[in-house]
Amino acid sequence: MPDETTNAPQSPNADDTKRYTPQELEPRLQAVWDADPALYAADPITSGKPKYYVLEMLPYPSGKLHMGHVRNYSIGDALARYQWMNGFNVLHPMGWDSFGLPAENAAIKNNTPPREWTLNNIAEMRKQFARVGFSYDWSREVTTCLPDYYRWNQWFFLEMLKRDLAFRRKSKVNWCPNCNTVLANEQVISGCCWRHEDTLVEQRDLTQWFFRITKYADELLDGLDTMDGWPDKVRTMQRNWIGRSEGAEVTFAVDGCTDSMTITVFTTRIDTIFGASSLQLAPDHPIIQHWAAMDAKLGEAVDAMLAEQKTARDTDMLGELPKHGVPTGREVINPFNGEKLPVWVANYVLSGYGTGAVMSVPAHDERDFEFATKYNLPIKRVVAPNLDTTDLPLPYTDKAEAVLIDSGAWTGEAALEAQEKMAKHAEAGGFGKRTTTYRLKDWGVSRQRYWGTPIPVVYCDKCGMLPVPEDQLPILLPEQIDLADVDGSPLGRVPSFVNTTCPQCDGPARRETDTMDTFVDSSWYFYRYTDPKNSTAPFDSDVANHWFPIDQYIGGVEHAILHLIYSRFWTKVMRDIGLIKNSEPATRLFTQGMVIKDGAKMSKSLGNIVSPDEMIGKYGADATRMYALFAAPPDRDLDWQEQGVAGVYRFLSRVYRLTTKFAPGLRPGHTIFARDGGSAEGQKLLRTLHQTIAKITLDFSGRWHFNTCIASIMILVNEISASEALMDSGVISRVTQREIFSTLTLILAPFAPFLAQELWTELGNDGVVFRQPWPQADEELAREDEIEIPVQVNGKLVTVIKLDAAADVEAIKAAALADEKVAARIAGKQIVKIVAVPGKLVNLVVKG
């Protein structure tokens, strides 16, 4: 076959000056893609292709796409397209986390019903998504505020109720005395009401629904050890959040109390119990409340303490309160040695952790030491490094290398062993036991709000609390309701909703008027994507088991605790119900950095918001999303600089100009092709091309430094650009040109899909560019035959020598020693050693 190299030079193309206009190109291609709903749809699970589930966290439909979204979804989109090109059956869905407070705020402000406001926003955002060109399978769209989704929240609630994973308990909630209503935590701003900035929020006791997440505390914690596809940061944050702490409970009898009253403390240092000099109780401990009721002076002190704590909590200064306390006048007996210890009430003891009571061991605990010093309580040393070294400064908190002193029968024991033995002793004596406490609390899901999933239970005066029978689901949210200045749950003011009949006795009954936390919606939405239209179950188990676990989950680190712990919990519950087989929702998690501007997070109040619409209007979607990937590695914060977007736009323009210039001569059928064996320049371009493929392929496999992937494509394009004249003249053959340009188009596809598609077509190809096979790097073509080797003398660079890439140690040494500059540098000195690393460098170690 004839080689194009020998052909006459190509004449300059008439279209030489064709301009890159994403404003024309992108909407045109989007219209084509929109017309094909199957384009981004996953194949049936029977397709036999390996599956890949890539998921980005679903947005709240505020109506405005922001740069954080663009960044998050550009990462996921690049990955989805890359995996399609690698032959995977890709599931890449999107939905709307559409219940929640903003819809209610908007309703009050604009007099628009929350449903209407939300659905309008969704429509608006779906348009914005399309404009950016994200590859979502919209046939699987999940909208959490619609009954076909939230009915399954209700179904899960009933399942939880059956399994005693949902329960009711009295609990504190935020209450604004000015609005006369309950506030969500998010509505409390620096301790004040969001609508009345001068009104301090109160705590009120209300009966609330909880999910028993603490039942899974150990599994949630232990699972983290094996989740090596999740960032350490997230795993650490979850570990701290769960906060498992192993220790012991010890029960002290109250002295001189006829009705055998006792106080139980939690301690992680039972080995220090011989050094206890008092007991400290939280001011809201039941026994303190009991004693305060009988002792006016104590009652006054306790009330003052509680008031102080409330103010501190409201102003977020709880941690800064100075430690103080008052003696109750009562004493307890240390069960280990019969010593009498005074009982105090102290403001630093938390009622919500452990038992709300601690034994104070000033010699071996920082806080107890501070407290005892302040009130002149005895400080008794009972732990020391060894029996001879007993004068180290206090408090002495080491326990790994320590022995007990002055501790009765346990004196001389190693502290850690003593912990075991003393706990057993307490257990045998019936005044204590080993125990584990957690910082993790059960998940309070009741919200006294309107725009959420109604909790499916009714209350009957005769029969009590009853679950709504499954066949009555969904309990629909009523539509036209007045949300302004509601006292308590808005649903409580809708008689047609509240009043119902008892499923048991048919008598009158009232519905629960609280709704569920919106985190319920986002705890399992990604399972619904696998079977979004199912009307008889939340999803089909076989289908979910095919797709799960999620191969790659991508989102902001701000969800490291709440969403990512709730959804792990939900997965375990669904597994135990028998719906799924996996115990964790996602194999790999990626948390991208924030988008910032001028060093600060983009926010309305700072006025530094950059709108994606504006960027896309000016530079196009491809440039906007490519900049989001190019400006920083995806896990780091990204400082948005518009001039950088302009730079990417210029780069894409260059790609467009070059490709469209040469494309007409490269279309199939235009010429007969055979691979170019000729020009050295062509070989050099092919070498760079294949090195670029290899680099990007490697990065997609784990490191995800898309910024350097894009940089390497820029290097390639710079080289192509520098060879333009050689391509014009035909020195670089059309065969090579065709390989260069079509491969360039393919490797651009994950990052700049519109441009890649346009150029793919320009090159005379049919079909969709991101369904073409990902190019394979040819090692032969990528190999360098001559490389530059730095030569160092005593670790300092002296020169760089050119050598055959295959040069071995001896050849490198010889070449280095033969170099003039090297010779001058080592003249008169003795060579001690030569370190030569093939392909890397030579280092001559000399002395004298």
Place this chain on the structure above:
RNA sequence: GCCCGGGUGGUGAAAUGGCAGACACAGCGGACUUAAAAUCCGCAGACCUUAAACGGUCGUGCCGGUUCGAGUCCGGCCCCGGGCACCA
């Protein structure tokens, strides 16, 4: 206080023990243009030396260590960002 990140040119950054600053932004110089924009070409860490070139020295927050060789590994600090925080 504890636990994670991070600290490199004017800026965003690159360099997975081997030539520090790839790629890009901003800047400067030039070509094209009546002019400007766009585009293209070139320069570009700091300092010293020089008419210029050549050349040299220093340089990745600070101090020390390991190594033929450290931005990278180890030890000790400092600063910035994030998370948790009287958690017994």
